[in-house]
Amino acid sequence: MQQERSGLFLWLTYRRLQRLAITAAMSRCPRDTSPRILVLRRSLLRTIALTQFRSSISRSCLNPSHRRRSAPSWLLPASTGASSSHSVDAYASETRELAYRLLELMAKAVGAEPPAVLLGVFQGQPQGMRVNYYPPCRQAADRVLGLSPHTDAGGLTLLLQMDNAAVDGLQIKKDGKWFSVNVVDGAFVVNVGDALEIMSNGKFTSVEHRAVIHPAKERISAAMFFYPCPHMMVGPLPEFVKGDKERYGSTSYEDFMKHYFATKLDGRKHLERLKLEQ
Numbered sequence: 626m627q628q629e630r631s632g633l634f635l636w637l638t639y640r641r642l643q644r645l646a647i648t649a650a651m652s653r654c655p656r657d658t659s660p661r662i663l664v665l666r667r668s669l670l671r672t673i674a675l676t677q678f679r680s681s682i683s684r685s686c687l688n689p690s691h692r693r694r695s696a697p698s699w700l701l702p703a704s705t706g707a708s709s710s711h712s713v714d715a716y717a718s719e720t721r722e723l724a725y726r727l728l729e730l731m732a733k734a735v736g737a738e739p740p741a742v743l744l745g746v747f748q749g750q751p752q753g754m755r756v757n758y759y760p761p762c763r764q765a766a767d768r769v770l771g772l773s774p775h776t777d778a779g780g781l782t783l784l785l786q787m788d789n790a791a792v793d794g795l796q797i798k799k800d801g802k803w804f805s806v807n808v809v810d811g812a813f814v815v816n817v818g819d820a821l822e823i824m825s826n827g828k829f830t831s832v833e834h835r836a837v838i839h840p841a842k843e844r845i846s847a848a849m850f851f852y853p854c855p856h857m858m859v860g861p862l863p864e865f866v867k868g869d870k871e872r873y874g875s876t877s878y879e880d881f882m883k884h885y886f887a888t889k890l891d892g893r894k895h896l897e898r899l900k901l902e903q
């Protein structure tokens with residue numbers, strides 16, 4: 626019964642979120658012809674030889690407790706500012722509820738007690754949204770990627786692949802091979818980030834992923850990232866170790882993020898650094 630209720634909750638939430646995300650992403654995606662965006666795309670075209678063919682807009686979607694560090698207004702295109710800000714805020718707050726529910730269910734699934742332990746680490750903490758726009762590119766596959774192989778840094782990522790053009794682009798690496806993650810109508814891709822892999826002592830895995838581009842079709846994705854408390858030590862939580870060995874070292878969140886950015890989207894390199902010899 627409990628499981629059925631959870632399933633229904635997730636399904637209904639997904640439907641509402643999908644509508645919100647499409648409004649939010651469409652009003653902010655780089656097809657928008659505002660001059661700022663055009664500059665971004667031209668510079669991107671000049672650097673195509675660098676392999677990543679993508680423009681993206683990021684915005685921190687802070688919880689009310691972080692409002693004082695709110696996103697600067699220049700992040701929003703002037704013409705769509707008010708309404709897009711509203712839909713991004715609504716999307717952020719609804720995905721937050723979904724992520725919190727998922728964190729509880731995940732902890733419960735692996736027997737961590739109390740199951741709210743993960744929630745405690747993420748509740749009320751920073752959250753960020755990135756809308757990625759991948760233009761079509763005839764040199765797809767062999768020479769140009771949309772987004773380099775990487776893992777996400779934080780806790781959970783809720784990724785929405787816009788399915789209106791049904792273009793697959795997301796790929797994950799398993800046993801050294803890349804596999805496409807098909808766009809499924811009615812589904813979020815839920816990614817575990819590096820911090821969550823470490824905190825769960827490896828019970829959840831941060832998957833290496835990348836985005837490829839299509840030779841003829843554009844693609845849009847919207848990622849919502851949930852980060853842990855920035856003042857904590859990132860290390861295995863005792864509730865997830867229980868009788869097992871600690872499989873990762875601990876480090877301050879600041880140091881953890883510094884190394885994440887220093888590895889510049891290079892597969893699982895950042896994570897491997899903290900793995901302890903077993």
Ligand SMILES: O=C(O)CCC(=O)C(=O)O
Nearest residue numbers: 755757794795836846848
């Ligand atoms: O576009 C995608 O499917 C992947 C996006 C992604 O991995 C990211 O923004 O971190």
Ligand SMILES: [Fe+2]
Nearest residue numbers: 775776777834
């Ligand atoms: Fe990612």
